[in-house]
Amino acid sequence: MNNHLEIVVLETSDIHGNIFPLNYGSNQTEQVGLAKIASLIKREREEHEHVLLIDNGDLIQGTPLAYHAIKMASERPNPLIQAANELQYDAAVFGNHEFNYGTNVLEHIIEQANFPWLSANLLDEKTGEPYFGKPYMIQTVGGVKVGILGLTTSYIPNWEEPAHITGIQFADPVETAKQWVTHLREREGADLLIVSYHGGFERDPETGEPTEMLTGENKGYELCMEVEGIDVLLTGHQHRQLAGTKINGVLIVQPGHMGQTLGKVTLQLEDRNGRWAVVQKTSELLSVNGVEPDESILKLASTYEEATQEWLDTPIGHIEGDMVIRDAVQTRLQDNPLVEFINRVQMEVTKVTISNTAIFSNQSPGLPENVTMRDIVANYIYPNTLKVLRISGQDMKDALERSAAYFKQYDGGTIEVSPSFLEPKPQHYNYDMWEGIDYIINISKPVGERIVQLEHAGKPVDMSGEYDVVMNNYRAGGGGDYLMYQNKPVVQEVPTDVSELLANYFLEHKTVTATCNHNWKVIHD
Template sequence: MKYNKLSLIIAVAGLIAFSCTRPGERLEIYTTTDLHGMLLPFDNTEGESTDRSLANLASLVKAGGNANMILLDNGDILQGDPLAYYYNFVDTTETHVIADILNYLGYDAATVGNHDIEAGHNVYDRVRREYNFPMLAANAVDITTGKPYFEPYTVIRKKGLKVVVFGLITPSVPRWLPESLYHGIRFENMISTARRWMPEMLAEEPDLVIGLFHSGMGDERDRGDDENSTLAVAMNVPGFDVIFCGHDHRQEIKEVINDAGKKVLVLDGGSRAEALMNVTVEIERGADGSITPDLSGRIIPMNTIPESTAFLKRYSAASARVREYTSEVIGRSSARATTRDAFFGPSAFVDLIHLMQLELTGARVSLAAPLSFDQSIDRGELRIRDMYRLYRFENFLYTVNMTGGEIDRHLEHAAGQWFETMEKSSDYMLRYRYNEDGRPVMVNGTARLRNPSYNFESAMGIRYTVDVSKPQGARVNITSLSDGTPFSYSETYTVAVNSYRANGGGGHFPAAGITGRELEKRLVSATERDLRHYMTEWIRERGTISPEPLSEWSIIPAEWAAGAEKRERQLLFGSN
């Protein structure tokens, strides 16, 4: 979606002016999604200011007034920027800054996201208590009572309208997270849950029914238990007027027709405060007092809205506190390491993670991937903020038992997401999203991969090759352990791997044949805190680290791989 920044600034200014000068004729609904801790205009991972945060939204609230708008958040707010981590796990005595900010702005409801669940019961239960509004997720069900653990929906009355807001979370949470983080909760099908609750919501006789779904748009043919099932709900469960979705970090607006032949407006709002979803409700009042709402949607780039100076002043102390925390020096690095190298073979960046995982667990084999597409740690002082560059998620570290055959199938699955089958040296080696003409999709001059880099798993502790001239499923050839001991497909090895992967994230463990209760039988140990914490302490103890490629694997044919790397580095990262 393309935007003309000047026209958007004018449009936003007009929107504010209209809501101030003609109250009673329209209601504005503003929705944020997947903020990932970016509530203040400072990126605490990169150590630099940004022009996108809730400081921008604050100016709209001040200009339009809470009585003229509904404010909603669509989840994944409690993980990402160190701001969230600091108030999740470091300062747990004060009111959580995220709760304080959303209360200050006057939010009306929020749906819980999978990364909010990842923070654990202590965090999301605490924030839920501190919110002045309900946290929603009708399909997150309390196992003991059979009722929703969070609120299923809420009723909001503004501008003479009665509005129902209904929340759903992606049901895929158990595929990614250990049960300890959501103990006592099960996650149910989105379509069946919406069908179950729609009669009760319609009995409220609302003027508007809003879906607030932490799930991507997906496909209308989805069954409702898929990761992204918003369109499937919109088209198969009549009753919704508008649905705000998220989770997939995309920006899109669609209008679909449901089974009853009615239009449903669906908006998807990106991530990290890039954009603000907005639906304007034009209120037409009939002579008999009836109300007919007319809806129009837009996605507003957040940085086209001016920042509120009052908001910035109110949260300056909290921002300074987190900056001080992330600026703490924990050690030094003798060399620079970047994820860019990890797409084409062993890299100092990923191998540093491998090394730490092996030393922390004592396992024979480590499995890891570049969690960020384009990230680096520099030579020199290492600070707390650098650990968020190295490891962006709050995964736990597991030690599990895997057979040699399961390790092989795991790596085959990773190679299938990572590499194309090359028939000649000039073919693409990495898997891209392609246009109709067969060329990679380009955004701002760089190509877009088909699959996320955090699924490009490699191994340390074994020697192997990946033959990209072979078809999927027949590429990996493991020859030995790193000490030269022959590798056996029937022997069992201890493997260090993060909790996301072990619980099924990316499909690697299911592809290896390890699913559900089988993981419990294989689990040797699990850390009590997130892996980033232990990595930080590992570096503190050593003082100086020396990142370098250490793992013993390679892509073959070597000449094809070398030529592809030269071409595709430019394709992925441009000339920078």
């Protein structure tokens, strides 16, 4: 008998509905998607005898294809699950976005899967038992008993519509893991223990120092430090690319999002007097760049893709007025109907009176008279969600000064963008425009002194007052050097992509009137 064994664990996470290597806004090829990942999976299976494949959550939501499949073709098998079945996944874990369509839709999707969905800390409020039935699984691989425990971020009630999660208790993942890891080791006799946690790290994996507000949303570090007996921690949710690091001896990996990379863990085990022990473990990320997509996965999803493309080009609403962008720089110099529309949708969804947003790219075309879903995703190109932060008047002014730094100081010639927003890459998405306040930016003044008027409800903004402001999740986390937002109270989160919110607004209202109240402008002396 061979007393050495190699096991390879492959992880996908935060696929977010991406099967085809495609940007749906431009219809151009992109280095993403499950079809490309499939080619890597098949290659790994050819090269290694013992391979486990686990999805770590946020599989079924995020692209027009995924949205169309659930909203308009729900009578057919879900294409993401069909692809996962074809790839013979061993297990999946629930991500937060699995709940975006409610538990009825989710349970229907679970029934279609040929693999178990694991979650130990999603409990039935009435019984205290795992809500979806299976907290873990035991898989025997080459004689090794592998325990796989599923955990999901317990922060979901802070984002999700209450009706979508009725009856579910979101227990603490660390305390839950302590209970089940002991059970798997002592009762089930697991030789190898893998935790797949749809969550990330609130602390630096190397130093343990907090890297974000310690809300409990991302407890990966605590799982490694406080739970004895974990060999490998598969993570996700934050869309980070992490590999090659151990925390307290626990190997971690996180494979980004959209199918950009495949997480790979290689474990060497040795038989020691009848019990297998891990003697070496490494993790890495396999990129899909340049990888040919797997034809069987493309073929399996082709009819869904054709229907999605047709739907993308079908008008979903009508605009009375003009929301076309003809000059992106000019659009950032004074209030305009497109930005006002996006801000007003954000305000209506969250029921707050102040909002900010950006035009993400100079290629953003604006919205034509007859709006299609493709027009929406061509303008709102990022899979952002919304957060409402409670900030001070001083925070608001500081944020506006940060945006005002987008322009070079005016010297009498052409208005130009500051090099700091162009290098090393264009960052037009870091210039925000606001609704619900009145303000003037004077670009003749030095950076940091450009907000020459700032009012709310007809009165000067109180620098020590508190204001609830809706913005995208990237900005709310301080992205783009908006450090004034970091660690501010989160009043509300909306987990649905903004592009979906905009589309839903057109579907509900049919006709939208372009308005512009000219609440802000850029001037120069």
